[in-house]
Amino acid sequence: MKRIYICQDNITGLFSAVYDAWKQRRESGEAGIAFRGSVAQELFCEYVEVAESEEKAIAVENLIKRHLGDDSYWDLYHAALSADSDKGSAILGTMLEARKIPDSRKIMNYLTCPHVAKVFELNRRVSxxxxxxxxxIRFKELDSGILVSKIRPKSQxxxxxxxxxxDRLPLENWMIYDQTHGMFVVHESKKNWVLVSGVQVNIEKLDxxxxxELEMQRLFKGFCKSISIEERCSYNRQRQHLPLWFRQNMVEFEQ
Structure with missing residues (x-):
């Protein structure tokens, strides 16, 4: 019977599911991965909740880098960040397929395999x-002096x-808030950035x-308006270079 591993939609959860399927020596058609909150029930399948842990995720990361190589690891990592609900099964299927070929480090060349082709496409989309x-990305200065940017990406x-x-703002205190997934990156001056999730954010303070900053926004909007020539505007071409869903958090498109 096919076993579906249910986990959280993040790197730790997905790699933990891969770990369980790998340890139980499941074959490609015998296992799949689904995410909590978006499980589509199938007939003749067994559903198992995954016990997620950093140790499992690190073990899978090391396994991929050792047997599939760093390039393949980043392809799989980027695929894991996508918004596609089938990404987990595609990643697991790619790793299981790599066990069948002479040189597992060349797995991403086997695009005739549906799982590999899926990972290849998701990697390109996320990249x-x-x-x-x-x-x-546009940063705005809060009254506390911290630079903040709010974004709504499709992928993580x-x-x-x-x-x-x-690398470009090492001396600044800044934060990027992912409103889609409820996560944010925090960077303290002269220190490494950290990824934070599962924490309630006070939206009022971010505004x-x-x-x-308010004066700079006013001047920038005035600048954008002054250099535009209404008669020569091409909105179709504008959308090609700047899709509508990027504009939600851009100063020049705010009212």
Missing amino acids: NEAHYFKEF VLTCVAPHFA RYSDS
Whole structure:
């Protein structure tokens, strides 16, 4: 009977599910992974709750890097951050398929395998989204002096964009809040960034901007308006370069 492992939709939960399936020596058609809150019941399947732990996740990470290589690990990691409900089964299927080929480090070349093709596509989708957010993220200064950005990504891209801004703003105190997934990255000046989840955020405090920030926003909106030529606006082309769902947290598109 096919066994479905149910876990949280995060790296720790997904890798813990992979760990359990791997340890029980399940084959590709005998196991799948589903996420709590989005389980689609199937006939003739056994559903098992996964006991999640950092130890399991680290063990799977080391297993992938040792047998599949670092490049394949990052492909699988990015796929795990996507919003696709079938990503868990695709990742597990890719790892199980790697056991059948002579050189497991070349698993991502086997695009004829549906699981590998799925991971390849999800990796590209998440990488592209993270790249866009590196360009479109806008920081705003709170009255406390902390720089804050609020984003609504489709995928869990915080760990992809955090190193980029930590490298460019090492002396600043800043935070990026993922409103979609209820997670945020916090960076303290001259220290490493940390990922925080499961903590209630006071939204009101994130909207208390400093006077200089409000003045800068006013000037920037005025600048954007002054350089635009209404007769030459091409809204279709504008949406190609700046999709509508990126504009929700951009100063120049706020009223």
